[in-house]
Amino acid sequence: MSDPRKASAEILRRDQRSDRSLIHCWSLADRQKAGYYVRDRVLYRNYKYLGQEYEQLVLPVNHRQEVMKLAHEIYAGHLGAKKTKERIKLSFMSPTIASDVQKTRESCHQCQMERRVTVDDRDFGSVDVIETDQFQQPELLPTNNFFVTYGAL
């Protein structure tokens, strides 16, 4: 057990095997169905997205929260639920991904703060839209979030 990578792989194998939420996934892998397979005693799934194939590591329930949090904050840069899911699915598989991501976003302090700012902007935005229409140039400022959001109204 001197190699920490070996130790963590063993923990992953043990957690995948003992995870009741993955029983169905193991069964699919045994029958080589739905893209599931086992390599080196680790459970994976082959995921096809936009013509590319990705190897998803199947996440045991006790590793999901940590991975979702990392993916949401670092990998997906606090993007919305759909984008966070898309990014996670390029590397990981979880049968409960939708609720995992939802929970991660709800418990994310930064996302909660940004949501509050967005709501505040909206109150002022409805007033400014009238001015924007008068100048008729919202599409000249595509990088400005404010005009992108309200220019289409």
Ligand SMILES: [Zn+2]
């Ligand atoms: Zn966030």
